[in-house]
Structures are given as structure tokens and as C-alpha cells.
Amino acid sequence: MIFSSKNKKFKIIAISIVLAITLSACSKKVTKPVEPISSTEFLMGTVCTIKIYDKSSTKVLDSAFKRIREIEDKMSINKEASEVIDINNAAGEKPIKISDGTVEVLKEGLKFAGLTGGKMDITVGPLVKLWGIGTDAARVPSKGEIQEKKALINYKNLILDEKNKTAFLKNKGMIIDLGAIAKGYTADEVSKVLKDNGVEHAIINLGGNVFAMGKNITGTPWKIGIQDPFTQRGDIIGMIQVENKSIVTSGIYERYFEKDGKKYHHILSTSTGYPCDNSIAGVSIVSEKSIDGDALSTSVFSLGLEDGMKFINTMPGVEGIFITKDKQVYTTTGLKDKFKITNAEFTLKN
Template sequence: MKIIKRSSLLLLLSALLIIGGCMNSGAAPADLNEKTPDSGQKTEITDPIKKSYYIFDTIVQVKVYDSRITDRHFNEIEELLKTIDAEMSRTNDKSELAKVNDNAGIKPVQVSDQTFNVVQKAYDYTKQTEGRFNLAIGPLVTLWNIGNEGAHVPDQSKIDELIPHSQYNQVELNPDTREVYLKEKGMEMDLGGIAKGYSADVIAKYLTDNGFKSAIIDLGGNVLALGQKPGGHKWTIGIQDPDLSRGNPIGNLKVENQTIVTSGVYERFFEEDGKVYHHILDSDTGYPVDNNLNSVTILTDSSIDADALSTSIFSMGLEKGLEFAEQLDKAEALFITKDKKVYITSGMAEVLAMTNDSYTLMNE
């Protein structure tokens, strides 16, 4: 068995490459103290002032194009991230989510406003997509353990045992008391498919509230492009070639005040007996989703929505996923198949420029 585990750097690069001024990979980190201006000093800068964090088992990078940003601001962002992680992490045994999971089949658990709102959002997407996005998939995620040492194909009997414990209709929410209840023992909620997107939105709101209007927020490939880049131009975002050995994008998106999130088979996976098993699980079969897709990229205004949509639409497959995405308001999707074909929703054509001859745009 061959286990493939991403390093922190590859986690950052696995979904999207930011190019055209959004990422300057050759620049050294800015000195925040030197970049803090005196009163009245010009705030627009060419190179970003940036800070990296390691939370949610991935690298979080915030790049701000404004010389007024200080260590205090970055520290406050870190506290916001730590709070979300402490409330919603499935692997943190002291988190609110862990307490909900520990009390499955026992009693409801009251959670914070923030956690309840994210759980409610996750539940709504689970119902809307008929379980293609599934907040109750935690038992299968734990069983497969993909992305961690020791990942392997579980016994079929164990998979069959856990499928009934991964059904979202056994999740009960009480908005009046902010209580979450998993009705059966052995159930586990997993917010991994939505919490990173929510976190990007929280950071963007913090920056906006503090007067910063130009930034790139990257949570392991969940990219939020705040405002415009310096000079008043749109950001150029590169969509990662699923073949990571090449490291060049298949195309570019021109965006402002939008978020781009990709779900793909190359993000977390392992190989056993010559077969690759990726991390996007189907709660009906108990196995990784098996279709002809390598990745799905979502472009929209809200990162929490993009995060949930990228997973659920990937799980739907090309035909159903494309039909579903076309019906969404203010959201576009791009599909990359295993045979290097690219399919897009109608509005994506307005912002996409293909750059890789190895890939063919099929429905421009």
C-alpha cells in the first residue's frame, strides 16, 4: 500500500494557483513594523503584507495590499480562526462539535451562535443536495482516515455497519435553544466541507470592517479575492491543473470580490494495490465518489456556499452537477474530467481564459 500525504506547502497549492499579482512566490515576507505608515502616508502598496497560520490541518494565508495593516490586525485574525477551530473541529476532542458527537444518541447539546449557524447551513445544503453534501458523514470519514498515516481500504463489513450511522435525517436542530442532537449512537458530524469557507468569509468581513479593501485570503485552496488588486484591476486566479506534476493552471479567472473553491481527487488521497482512493466520500456506498471527474471549481460571492457546493456538485457527477449548477443564483461552476475535458456553466465563459493546450473546453 502506498500512502500519499500532502506537505503543508502542497496543501496550499493543491487546489488553486494565484497568479497575475495575487501571489508573488519570490518575495520575502514583509516586515509589518516597517510597513506601518505614519498618519497621512499613502496606503496602497504593490507587494502584499502577509501572514500565514496553520489551522484546520492546512495552511491559512492572508495577504493584504494596504500598508496600514499591523501585527495587531493579524493577531486578531488568528484569534478568529482559533475560535472557529475550537468550536467546529471534528478532531479537537474539546470542541463544541466533538461534544455534539460524544453525546450522539444521548442528549442534545447547546452550541454557540456561530457554530449553530454553520451547522444549520451545512444541514440546509445536505437537504438541498439530497445528501451529496452530508454533514453526518463523520463515521465514514473517521473510518477511511484519508490524508493521515495509516489510511487504508476498510473491511466491507465495517463500511456496511457505518453507513446507517451516516444519514443526515437523524440530525435534529433546535434554532430556539441552539441545540444540536444526533439521534443515534455512533453518529458524527463533520463540518470539514464548509468550515474553511465560513472562515474565509469571517476574515473578509474583519478586513472590510477595519477599512482594508484589497486582499487575498487562501485557506488551503479556498481563495477569496477581496476587492480589486492595486491599480484598480481584477484579480487573476489560476485554476490548478489536476496533474500536480505540471504545476501550471489550466486557465485563468478574472474576478473581484468573489471566492473560488475547488474540490478534487488530488487534494487528499492514498493508493492501495494500484488504485487511488480520494477523500470525497459517498455516504450511500461508503466509498470515495467514483465518477469521471478530477475536480470541480465554484465561483461565487460567499465562500461558505462555494465550499459546500464544490463538494456536493463534484459528488453529483458531470451531468447532474452541471444541471444543478446552472440553476444556482450568482454562482458558476467549472468541471475537469479525467480525460482532460473542461465543462463550464454559461456565466463562467465571461471570466474564463483557457491557458493549457492539454485541456479542451467542451461547451463554451
């Protein structure tokens, strides 16, 4: 993920999870579709949209977007200054004092790095910067460059002192990149802001990190469309019904560039130093906390279909939808009756 310092409103565009909200179901309390209050801004390098279906004021939306900007200001590595930039600049030299939020995200990042054996490693920054995927500087690095940057990636060399609220990278040249986890944390924080302001029914969409608060205003589950990983037009392959859940998708369609007829996507393998190359085209994680889904969507993409399915099936309260390059769809056990294919080009295998 590449955070951006831009802060301006955009029209709704196609995003990596397509929201399909059905509000026409029968209800004694609701006789017609409810028009939400909504706002969209470009933050954290993506289009962020919040829709509130309760009676509420725009001040609540303002508070929610203020929280997003606060997190971006602390955790981005693509602004002029941030706490994470300070940690990176002091790599190999000294610990840096950080805020509670940054402590929490680094702690979670280290936890998932340990759980996945480094498949999801928040010190992947040297590789991310080297490839530059999603920027005008995107290129295919030499094998020598890749090996040099790979040597800097090791989450065990990030020392987090929770008591004193400091973080220290042991080796000069190391770079923390929170792109695989920060949006999830942000979605969770935005949901807290909304709840604190009495909101019960809302959709938070941070460029594909979707958090469905409560139920649909009609009292039925939200219906969320899962993005077709082979298009960028907002097409979907199926629908999932959820309430109070996060849905996070990672896929080969999100950011990539082409060189000599080959596509290079942004999900990098910490083992090879190249974009992950396996049978998966897209993966969606359904969880109670968006920070979990964000970290796991990257992790299981790197693990591949079989190992990824096994891994998610060991995680309490977490489910997954895996789409392969041959348009086969696999789901973990808990989604058997909650996910339906709507696109005839895809086949549900389990």
C-alpha cells in the same frame, strides 16, 4: 477535511488553487507593484495565507488569524475538545449547547444536505473516520464495515434547535464532520474582520478556499489560477478573473492514498460509502459566499458532470468549472467570458 490543532507558521507551499495576482497593469494611482503585508499559518489542517494590499497594520492580520483559531476551536473534530466533539460524544443521549457560529454552520450544512439529497451530508463523519484518508491510519475498509457506518449517516437525524442553540444527534455512533463547509464559513468570517478594519483589497487563501476581496489594487479584477488536478506542483489549467468572489476547488489530487495500485481520494460518496468514482477530476465553484462554494464543490463532485452542471446552473450567483479525467473542461454559462484555458493539455468544451 481534517482539522489540526497545530498552530505554527509555514513557508508557502503548493495549494489546491494557485493564486496568480497580476499587479503590473497600467494605473494612474499605482506606478509599481504593491507589496502586500502577508502572514501564513497552519490551521484547520491546512496552510492558511492572508495577503492585504491596502495600507494596514499587522494587527489586522493578527485579528484575522485569531478568528480562524476561534472557529477551529469550536468546530474541529481532531482536537482534544470542541463544540462539535461534544455533540458527537453525546450522540443518542442529549442535546448540547452551542455557540452562534456553530449554529450557523450546522444550519447551512443541513440546508445543502437537503438541496443535494444528502450528497453533501455533514453527518458523514463515521465514513471519514473509517477510511482515515489523509492520516497515517488510511486503509480500505471491508464492505461490512462500510455498510455499518453508512447506516449512521443521515442529516435528518441531526436536530438543530436554533432558538435554544442546541444540537442533538439521534443515534449513538453518529459523527458530525464539517470538513465540507467549515473552511468556507471561516473565509467569510475572515473577510468580515478585514472589512471591519478598513481593508478593501485582499486575498484570503485557506488551503484552496480563496476569497478575493474587492479588486486588484490597480483597479482591475483579480486573476486566479485554477489548479491542474493531475499534479501537486501548483500547475494551473487556466485563469479566471474575479472581484469580491470566492473560488473553492475540490479534486482527486488533494488527499488520497494508494493500495494495490489503486488511488483512493478523500471525497466520499454517502450512497456507496466509497470515494466518488465518476468522470470528474476537479471542480471549482465561484460564488459570493465562500460557505456556499465549499459545500457545493463537494456536492457537485458527488453528482457528477451532467447532474452537477445542471444543479449549479439552477443556483443564483453561483458558477462552476468542471475538469474531467480526460482533460476536458466545462464551465457554467456565467463564466463564458471570464475563464481562459492556459494549459494546452486541456480543452474547453463549451
